[in-house]
Amino acid sequence: MPIDPFTLVSPPLFAAADLREIEHRWTAAHPGRPLMAGAGAAAADLACMLARDTGEPILVLAGPGNNGGDALVTARLLAAQGFRVVVVSRADPARLPPDAARAWADWRDAGGNALTDVPAGQSFGLVVDGLYGVGLVRAIEGEDARWIGLANAMACPRLALDVPSGLDGDTGQVRGCAVRADHTLTFLGLKPGLLTADGPDHAGTLHLDALGVEPDMLPAVAGSALTRLEARHRLPPRPRNSHKGVFGHAGVVGGAQGMVGAALIAGRAALAYGAGAVTLGVLDARVAVDYGEPRLMFAPPERLVAAPLDVLALGPGLGQAAQARVLLETALASTCPLVLDADALNLLAGDPALSEMAARRTAPTLLTPHPGEAARLLACGTYDVQADRIAAASMLARRFRAHVALKGAGTVVTHPQGRYAINTTGGPHLAQAGSGDRLTGIVVALLAQGMAPGDALEAAVWRHGSEPSIPPAAI
Numbered sequence: 316m317p318i319d320p321f322t323l324v325s326p327p328l329f330a331a332a333d334l335r336e337i338e339h340r341w342t343a344a345h346p347g348r349p350l351m352a353g354a355g356a357a358a359a360d361l362a363c364m365l366a367r368d369t370g371e372p373i374l375v376l377a378g379p380g381n382n383g384g385d386a387l388v389t390a391r392l393l394a395a396q397g398f399r400v401v402v403v404s405r406a407d408p409a410r411l412p413p414d415a416a417r418a419w420a421d422w423r424d425a426g427g428n429a430l431t432d433v434p435a436g437q438s439f440g441l442v443v444d445g446l447y448g449v450g451l452v453r454a455i456e457g458e459d460a461r462w463i464g465l466a467n468a469m470a471c472p473r474l475a476l477d478v479p480s481g482l483d484g485d486t487g488q489v490r491g492c493a494v495r496a497d498h499t500l501t502f503l504g505l506k507p508g509l510l511t512a513d514g515p516d517h518a519g520t521l522h523l524d525a526l527g528v529e530p531d532m533l534p535a536v537a538g539s540a541l542t543r544l545e546a547r548h549r550l551p552p553r554p555r556n557s558h559k560g561v562f563g564h565a566g567v568v569g570g571a572q573g574m575v576g577a578a579l580i581a582g583r584a585a586l587a588y589g590a591g592a593v594t595l596g597v598l599d600a601r602v603a604v605d606y607g608e609p610r611l612m613f614a615p616p617e618r619l620v621a622a623p624l625d626v627l628a629l630g631p632g633l634g635q636a637a638q639a640r641v642l643l644e645t646a647l648a649s650t651c652p653l654v655l656d657a658d659a660l661n662l663l664a665g666d667p668a669l670s671e672m673a674a675r676r677t678a679p680t681l682l683t684p685h686p687g688e689a690a691r692l693l694a695c696g697t698y699d700v701q702a703d704r705i706a707a708a709s710m711l712a713r714r715f716r717a718h719v720a721l722k723g724a725g726t727v728v729t730h731p732q733g734r735y736a737i738n739t740t741g742g743p744h745l746a747q748a749g750s751g752d753r754l755t756g757i758v759v760a761l762l763a764q765g766m767a768p769g770d771a772l773e774a775a776v777w778r779h780g781s782e783p784s785i786p787p788a789a790i
């Protein structure tokens with residue numbers, strides 16, 4: 316029975332290799348009970364609900380692997396319920412993997428056939444996409460690309476089986492082109508690629524069917540989806556007998572001339588999320604008060620980076636002048652949790668000595684790069700980062716022994732020990748100047764109040780994404 320995976324707390328994320336392991340364990344424990352039968356049945360149930368009520372046939376695109384097998388089972392069950400079904404496949408039945416070959420034989424025995432091209436001029440009530448699943452190994456091209464283009468242009472809903480064809484389930488990268496599904500029914504468990512990079516734009520509404528696989532058959536995995544906050548992401552209730560010192564003193568350094576707002580945004584967010592006190596070290600010495608948030612204190616940045624604080628953040632509007640580099644060097648020597656963002660990351664990227672200092676820190680370090688900053692830190696291109704966001708963020712976590720939030724669609728939070736989470740809140744409304752500064756402020760607030768660094772970063776990313784969005788005004 317498919318469920319909404321976002322109702323689960325921290326559901327695990329399975330890469331293609333993990334899914335093969337699950338299949339292997341299942342087959343050993345339940346010989347002769349292919350998971351494909353359950354997958355096709357679940358897909359047919361969902362397809363019944365999604366198909367437009369117009370009497371138009373359902374188009375089923377079936378590929379050369381087991382994703383195509385799922386599609387053929389779906390087609391047979393839909394036809395048995397009285398739906399008109401048009402199967403389109405160029406797969407050679409003699410070369411199908413065993414379960415898919417059985418699905419093909421059953422479809423043929425039930426009187427089904429397959430067209431070798433999408434019929435021109437025909438409209439459909441639903442497209443079932445079973446071209447490629449987690450077995451995608453290269454870019455989609457040729458006839459497959461043409462079919463995907465046709466499917467994407469159809470007016471009816473599209474239901475993708477397991478993952479939208481063309482989307483890499485491990486990374487969320489579109490390889491060549493991909494089906495833009497309205498719904499994706501994914502099997503066994505969530506895949507990381509459904510949640511990050513191009514995944515959310517292509518998967519539509521996600522449905523998950525575990526196909527009855529027992530939880531003890533699932534391998535331990537490093538990744539999980541940050542669907543909801545867990546107890547570890549929440550601060551304990553505030554004792555009534557408390558004072559501002561209990562909730563920490565945070566320092567935020569940045570705000571060079573022309574970019575003062577970045578530091579103010581971070582500081583304001585830190586107060587809003589409950590830091591006991593926040594002092595800004597603004598590089599533009601003309602600014603010594605925030606009339607919109609007069610609770611913010613101001614201190615010379617050189618003094619603030621060396622002050623005894625509960626948490627220090629460096630970066631919002633920092634700039635890359637010589638003064639900023641010196642401030643970063645002093646900050647890296649601090650013994651409190653340190654959040655580095657924006658130009659602090661750019662300075663780090665261009666300076667091997669500072670990078671080495673960062674990696675040797677004994678106090679926690681948290682990095683919040685966007686893909687461009689991550690690319691500079693890794694000395695690669697933004698495209699390379701986006702091609703495998705989990706790998707890039709994991710490499711940064713290892714290299715800097717840091718907790719890292721790689722921002723973007725499906726922010727990836729990685730930890731030095733190898734664990735990672737993909738955030739599921741937020742949206743494109745966050746793609747605006749000042750958004751990252753606010754995230755820095757939220758992280759700072761949670762750290763100031765004593766939350767463990769990895770949990771604070773995850774909680775901040777989730778909370779930032781959950782804030783009410785004010786959509787940009789339509790022009």
Ligand SMILES: NC(=O)C1=CN([C@@H]2O[C@H](COP(=O)(O)OP(=O)(O)OC[C@H]3O[C@@H](n4cnc5c(N)ncnc54)[C@H](O)[C@@H]3O)[C@@H](O)[C@H]2O)[C@@H](O)CC1
Binds near residue numbers: 337338383449
């Ligand atoms: N692992 C399991 O236990 C289960 C798997 N199931 C289905 O099986 C799928 C995985 O099946 P497969 O491993 O057979 O993989 P796929 O069906 O995703 O595709 C593999 C086939 O496509 C070819 N191929 C890959 N990329 C191509 C490209 N760009 N252009 C042309 N050909 C390409 C491969 O050479 C291979 O023949 C899952 O996504 C899911 O739909 C389900 O039946 C449920 C259970």
Ligand SMILES: [K+]
Binds near residue numbers: 446448480
């Ligand atoms: K698919």
